[in-house]
Amino acid sequence: xxxxxxxxxxxxxxxxxxxxxxETIAGREKENLEGWxxxxxxxxxxxxxxxxxxxxxxxxTITLKDGxxxxxYLFDRRSGSSLKDSFARVLPTNDRTKVNVAYSDIAAxxxxxxxxxxxxxxxxWVKKYWEKKAAGEKNIQIEPEKLD
Amino acid sequence: MAVPVSQAWTVASYVLKQKIKGRxxxxxxxxxxxxxxxxxxxxxxxxxxxxxxxLKSDLSPEECFRAVEECGAPMVSxxxxxxxxxxxxxEIVAGLVARNKYVxxxxxxxxxxxxxxxxxxxxxxxFSVHVDGEREHHDFSVCREGxxxxxxxxxxxxxxAGFRVTTNTTLFDGADPxxxxxxxxxxxxxxxxxxxxxxxxxxxxxxxxxxxxGKAKSRRLFRAIxxxxxxxxxxxxxxxxxxxxMGKRNFECTPWGMPTFSIFGWQKxxxxxxxxxxxxxxxxxxxxxxxxxxxxxGNPRCANCMVHSGHEASAVDYNFSSLKGFLVTxxxxxxxxxxxxxxxxxxxxxxxxxxxxPLVQIQSSASDNELQTVSGD
Numbered sequence: 001x002x003x004x005x006x007x008x009x010x011x012x013x014x015x016x017x018x019x020x021x022x023e024t025i026a027g028r029e030k031e032n033l034e035g036w037x038x039x040x041x042x043x044x045x046x047x048x049x050x051x052x053x054x055x056x057x058x059x060x061t062i063t064l065k066d067g068x069x070x071x072x073y074l075f076d077r078r079s080g081s082s083l084k085d086s087f088a089r090v091l092p093t094n095d096r097t098k099v100n101v102a103y104s105d106i107a108a109x110x111x112x113x114x115x116x117x118x119x120x121x122x123x124x125w126v127k128k129y130w131e132k133k134a135a136g137e138k139n140i141q142i143e144p145e146k147l148d
Numbered sequence: 149m150a151v152p153v154s155q156a157w158t159v160a161s162y163v164l165k166q167k168i169k170g171r172x173x174x175x176x177x178x179x180x181x182x183x184x185x186x187x188x189x190x191x192x193x194x195x196x197x198x199x200x201x202x203l204k205s206d207l208s209p210e211e212c213f214r215a216v217e218e219c220g221a222p223m224v225s226x227x228x229x230x231x232x233x234x235x236x237x238x239e240i241v242a243g244l245v246a247r248n249k250y251v252x253x254x255x256x257x258x259x260x261x262x263x264x265x266x267x268x269x270x271x272x273x274x275f276s277v278h279v280d281g282e283r284e285h286h287d288f289s290v291c292r293e294g295x296x297x298x299x300x301x302x303x304x305x306x307x308x309a310g311f312r313v314t315t316n317t318t319l320f321d322g323a324d325p326x327x328x329x330x331x332x333x334x335x336x337x338x339x340x341x342x343x344x345x346x347x348x349x350x351x352x353x354x355x356x357x358x359x360x361x362g363k364a365k366s367r368r369l370f371r372a373i374x375x376x377x378x379x380x381x382x383x384x385x386x387x388x389x390x391x392x393x394m395g396k397r398n399f400e401c402t403p404w405g406m407p408t409f410s411i412f413g414w415q416k417x418x419x420x421x422x423x424x425x426x427x428x429x430x431x432x433x434x435x436x437x438x439x440x441x442x443x444x445x446g447n448p449r450c451a452n453c454m455v456h457s458g459h460e461a462s463a464v465d466y467n468f469s470s471l472k473g474f475l476v477t478x479x480x481x482x483x484x485x486x487x488x489x490x491x492x493x494x495x496x497x498x499x500x501x502x503x504x505x506p507l508v509q510i511q512s513s514a515s516d517n518e519l520q521t522v523s524g525d
Contacts, residue, residue: 057197073202075412076425089425093201096411117197125191125291141292142189147200 034058034118036111043083049109050077050088059093059113064105071112072099151342151384152271155223155250162222163468173404173433175221176461177252179419181410182207182240183229187258190290192320192348195229203229205411209239215409216249218429223250225276225406227419232259238266245272252276254316256290260302264309274312274341277303281317282331289320300338307339314384317345321365324501325372332381342384345373346456347393362452367395372499375492385456387480388463393454394487401442401450405461407432417441419457421449 033056038049053060053074062070072092080086083104090099125142132140159176166174185203186196196203207215216224224244231237232255244251250272257277267273279299280289286296306313315335319328328345335343347366370393383390391397401418408415413425414432418441426432442450442458453459467477 057199059199059201073199078424091202091205091411093199096205098413113199116199117194120189120191120197122191129288129291139293141294142191144186144189144196145200147185147204 030117032115032118033111034113034115038109040106040109046083046103046106047079047086050074050086050103050106053077053088053109053111056111056115057117058111058115060090061110061112062088062090062101062106063108063110064101065107066105070099070101073113154271158222158248158250159464160468163464167468173438175219175404175407175429176464177223177225177406177457178216178219178221179406179408179457180207180212180215180224180226181228181408182212182226182231182237183234184410185233186228186230186256187233188230188256188290188292188295192289195227202411206234206236207409207411209236209243212240213243213247215429216244216247219407219409221249221407223252225252225254227254230256230259232263238263241267241273245270248272250274252314254278255302256295257299257302258295260299261305264305264311267311269310269312271312274314275303275306276314276316276344277306277340278316278318279303279331279335281319281323282327282334285323285327285331289318300334303335303338303340313340315340315343317343318348319345319369320348322501323369325369325496325499328373329496333378336380336382340382342382344383344385344456345370345393346385347454363454366393366452366454368495370394371489371492372496375487375489376496377486379486386460386463386477387484388466388477389456389460392459392463399459399462399466400444401453401458402461402465403438403441403458404433404436405465406457420453420455 031052033052038045038052040046040049054077056074059072060074064070070090070092072090072095074088074090075098076089078087078089084102086103088101088103088106090101092099128142129140163174163176181195183203183206184196184198186193189196226237226240228234231253234240237253241251241253245268252274254276255278257275257279260275260277277299278290279296280286283296286299287293303313303315317328317331332343347370370390374390374394388397389399392399403418406419407429408419409429413427414429415422416424416426416432416436417438421441426435439445440447443453466473468474
């Protein structure tokens with residue numbers, strides 16, 4: 001996901017086009033965020049990193065200022081006027097109870113989990129399909145990943 | 149439209165009550181997503197791209213019932229993931245039927261035949277089977293050869309067991325209207341009650357951002373498909389939504405018309421966009437900045453959306469918003485049109501697939517300028 005400013009520029013750019021023109025505009029670009037540990041030196045960096053975490057399809061690990069860690073899927077964020085009233089909302093890896101973490105309590109953030117969306121494009125499927133077809137395979141399919 | 153009279157009456161009286169109460173925003177269908185995991189891994193689906201612990205999570209029956217009661221909509225659609233993978237799906241469905249909710253259980257039908265005995269036929273329950281076109285179209289779309297045959301077998305088994313069975317077909321760029329029309333014939337011959345068809349859309353989380361239909365292409369495609377329709381075809385989409393798809397009328401999006409609830413909560417603003425979550429339905433309705441969504445808002449993410457979840461509710465609302473709307477809709481139901489259209493027939497006759505073999509043409513990543521012909525939609 002782009003930063004807020006990049007997103008704003010993209011939206012402004014798209015506004016110059018009619019709906020039908022947008023049909024031919026390329027889709028959104030996807031960043032490779034797996035393993036990323038963003039710098040959280042400024043308020044802006046913290047907010048941008050958590051926006052990216054919201055868009056990320058893998059687990060993240062948040063280290064709090066008291067040393068505790070929250071690991072899980074960041075499914076929502078609520079942006080307030082200050083870091084104290086802005087919250088990351090996480091479903092921990094081993095619990096169904098939603099955890100709210102104030103941005104102001106965050107010391108570090110890591111995109112620690114595997115990106116579940118990585119490499120799963122339509123193009124990747126088409127390429128794989130034709131490779132298998134050419135190899136004479138039957139019953140070609142993408143199998144869902146094993147969950148255990 | 150092919151729905152039982154009792155269902156049409158329930159929906160009509162519900163909408164009238166909302167109008168009398170002066171509610172500006174009211175839900176029509178709850179999109180209940182009790183799980184995200186699936187037994188397919190379609191390349192066009194962003195719903196299943198989550199870490200394993202999310203995919204293993206389910207909504208409990210109690211959580212489902214609470215959401216349904218909070219929302220109050222007369223109809224509940226159960227997408228996913230694949231609902232038949234939920235260990236308590238029969239209990240969930242039975243609980244919703246007991247609450248007199250009209251349930252559309254969306255399924256790819258891979259497990260339908262073997263799980264049918266866990267459900268009881270009811271006027272409140274319909275299996276809404278996702279079939280994206282004729283055999284090769286569907287199989288390519290769901291990334292599984294043989295998927296079509298299993299789905300059709302499931303459909304036939306459910307029909308034979310006395311269940312209501314409807315279908316849902318999503319079309320992407322490259323769809324062939326002649327093939328879609330043959331597909332409709334096949335579905336009706338299999339005994340389905342009615343069919344739904346809708347264009348796919350480039351929602352943010354969709355892995356495929358390049359093969360969805362824009363508005364101009366959608367209108368052309370749906371005009372070709374839905375004009376000069378056969379009298380045997382039954383659709384469970386609102387007739388005015390069908391006209392919207394064919395470019396005969398325009399509707400703005402009604403994003404609150406089909407709210408979505410999942411393990412994350414109430415999704416803002418709609419089934420496809422994920423801008424955040426609310427913990428209660430009331431919070432969803434009160435805190436979502438609805439004016440930022442829909443084509444009219446200028447939000448580019450909404451510019452090309454014609455999806456039923458946002459626009460069919462607009463067609464229903466139109467019925468009940470004026471005498472003209474009511475009379476127009478009533479006439480569509482009483483005197484259903486086949487939409488004769490010689491130009492659309494010409495379009496259909498002269499439609500050239502973009503390639504020699506079905507169905508989609510994509511830019512090959514291996515060769516920048518070379519177009520590759522592939523099978524699928």
